[in-house]
Amino acid sequence: MSKVSGCLEGVSFLGPKSENANWLRSEFDRVLDQWFDWRRALFSEDPSPIPESIRLTPDFLAGQDMLSQKVRELSDMMTGEVPKYTPRYIGHMVSELSVPALLGHFVTLLHNPNNTSRDVARVSGRVEDEAISMLAAMIGFDPARAQGHFTSGGTIANFESVWRARYRMDHSLALGLCIAEKTGEPFDPVSFAHLGWEAHTALAATHNITDAELREASGVLGNPFRIAARITRASGREWNGPVLLVPGNKHFSWQKAANVFGLGEEAFWTIGLDRNGRLSLASLREAIERAFAAGRPVLAVVTVAGTTEAGEIDPVDGVCDVLDAWRDAGRDIWHHVDAAWGGFLCSMLGGDAGRVLSEHAGRALKAIRRANSVTLDPHKLGYVPYACGAFLVRDQASYANSTFAAPYIDRSAPNDRWMMTLEGSRSGSGAAAVWLTGKTLTFGPQGFGDIMAGTLDSRAYFEQALVSGCRLVRILEPADSNILCFSLAKQGEGLAASNARTRRVFEAFVGDPEFSVSRTELSVANYGALIDSHLDRYGGQADCQSLVLIRCVFMNPFWRNPQVRSALMPRFLDRLETHMN
Numbered sequence: 001m002s003k004v005s006g007c008l009e010g011v012s013f014l015g016p017k018s019e020n021a022n023w024l025r026s027e028f029d030r031v032l033d034q035w036f037d038w039r040r041a042l043f044s045e046d047p048s049p050i051p052e053s054i055r056l057t058p059d060f061l062a063g064q065d066m067l068s069q070k071v072r073e074l075s076d077m078m079t080g081e082v083p084k085y086t087p088r089y090i091g092h093m094v095s096e097l098s099v100p101a102l103l104g105h106f107v108t109l110l111h112n113p114n115n116t117s118r119d120v121a122r123v124s125g126r127v128e129d130e131a132i133s134m135l136a137a138m139i140g141f142d143p144a145r146a147q148g149h150f151t152s153g154g155t156i157a158n159f160e161s162v163w164r165a166r167y168r169m170d171h172s173l174a175l176g177l178c179i180a181e182k183t184g185e186p187f188d189p190v191s192f193a194h195l196g197w198e199a200h201t202a203l204a205a206t207h208n209i210t211d212a213e214l215r216e217a218s219g220v221l222g223n224p225f226r227i228a229a230r231i232t233r234a235s236g237r238e239w240n241g242p243v244l245l246v247p248g249n250k251h252f253s254w255q256k257a258a259n260v261f262g263l264g265e266e267a268f269w270t271i272g273l274d275r276n277g278r279l280s281l282a283s284l285r286e287a288i289e290r291a292f293a294a295g296r297p298v299l300a301v302v303t304v305a306g307t308t309e310a311g312e313i314d315p316v317d318g319v320c321d322v323l324d325a326w327r328d329a330g331r332d333i334w335h336h337v338d339a340a341w342g343g344f345l346c347s348m349l350g351g352d353a354g355r356v357l358s359e360h361a362g363r364a365l366k367a368i369r370r371a372n373s374v375t376l377d378p379h380k381l382g383y384v385p386y387a388c389g390a391f392l393v394r395d396q397a398s399y400a401n402s403t404f405a406a407p408y409i410d411r412s413a414p415n416d417r418w419m420m421t422l423e424g425s426r427s428g429s430g431a432a433a434v435w436l437t438g439k440t441l442t443f444g445p446q447g448f449g450d451i452m453a454g455t456l457d458s459r460a461y462f463e464q465a466l467v468s469g470c471r472l473v474r475i476l477e478p479a480d481s482n483i484l485c486f487s488l489a490k491q492g493e494g495l496a497a498s499n500a501r502t503r504r505v506f507e508a509f510v511g512d513p514e515f516s517v518s519r520t521e522l523s524v525a526n527y528g529a530l531i532d533s534h535l536d537r538y539g540g541q542a543d544c545q546s547l548v549l550i551r552c553v554f555m556n557p558f559w560r561n562p563q564v565r566s567a568l569m570p571r572f573l574d575r576l577e578t579h580m581n
């Protein structure tokens, strides 16, 4: 697509005033026409069960009338929905849908494929493979080795990673237990838990361990209490199971995952955050050492690329270095990057668009390719309709989950997905929406990456205008992506007072139809260092246990437009001023 400034957004979105309505209508028409023709052409000799003689009866027409009326009723109702398409909406992680995503979704919806099986998704399954390859390339995975699938969202994609990390760990623990019980050698569960697939396969062959034996020693397939007792006996140390290391800036889906996969709360270890609100490498190192010293393996280390609260990007590169050192020492630890928000920012890498990224953010995003698995959320920064998340692994081996027969999945075989996904039936619409986006915009720095760069630039513009327009605005820094958080505080003021003011202003925005913002509250327990550095900037006093922030998510592509900026920015400042008084 053309590189004329503003053209990329202009052609990729309907526009807040439905500017592209005629073009989009004709596209919808063409799609519908083809759908109708497809039905007419196929089995054209078959009789019509709805002949004209029926279609003209009063009962039939009355039925149609009633339906039309109800459709209008529903679409009237929907005009009361939150208007998320307008640049005035900077509330949550949702905005305008892109035209390619909407069309890809719509075209596929009409055919209603179920990607759970090739039996009912002859074409759509292939589209999914191709779309996964596009996303893999975007984050720097080798598409020939990567594997993955679309999920209903980031939550399930995160679950998919725990499912696979647990499978790998359980499989290797079972191997170690078999070997120890066979040979009578002492068993070190921590070393075995971190074998990794390659060492696992080699060792299983050396000791001639069969799948049946592994199955019998699995804490997932067998009775977990009995297996735990066997591990305790063979290792001579009480077996307390693995821990999951997740930074304090996590999304709440991680607690859900720990809960669903039967990890107790005590096994859910929080990695501390630094003064930037990002995962602290020192805290990570300490947690790993503490776990190993306690005889507990690390089920996975999670890092967040683009936190839900403030868009911070953890030092993924630093985490990879820490884990590489452990791998060199024989302990292969699963690394999952939760890039539900920030994953699409990778489209900026390697081109001009990347200039808006800080050095830290660029390095971190570039390191995502070193992780075992990644969560993406096309229904957030991908501008794709709900429900569409994606789960990817770097190597096919890491995709293995439920079968003890073959940890290496044969990509050439017509492997149906139902075995490989937590979900059963899965719509093909999300995959097609991503596919069409990739085919048209491309997920590179000159296409999608340019739109992403616009969102970061808009955030920077907004920050500058906000700071110069309102004395009490205290920006939460640093900003790693396109989310802007601020509190409203007087010089030297205590948190309790500024929290009350920020909360009051937020509530006033809720009652004000002009703009939508959101609110977040960071706890001192998790974000103590970040809150300290925030307070340091204006001499604020830490007299309570949380920091209340107004949160603005810059996702709408039209904030980069100069006319939009000069019309909306003064308006926002005016509303802010009003709400403060």
Ligand SMILES: *Cc1c(COP(=O)(O)O)cnc(C)c1O
Residues within 6 Å of the ligand: 152, 153, 154, 155, 156, 158, 250, 251, 253, 304, 306, 307, 308, 338, 339, 340, 341, 377, 389
């Ligand atoms: C949104 C989000 C999730 C959860 O994704 P859903 O699509 O809402 O299930 C997980 N992690 C992060 C970092 C997120 O921002």
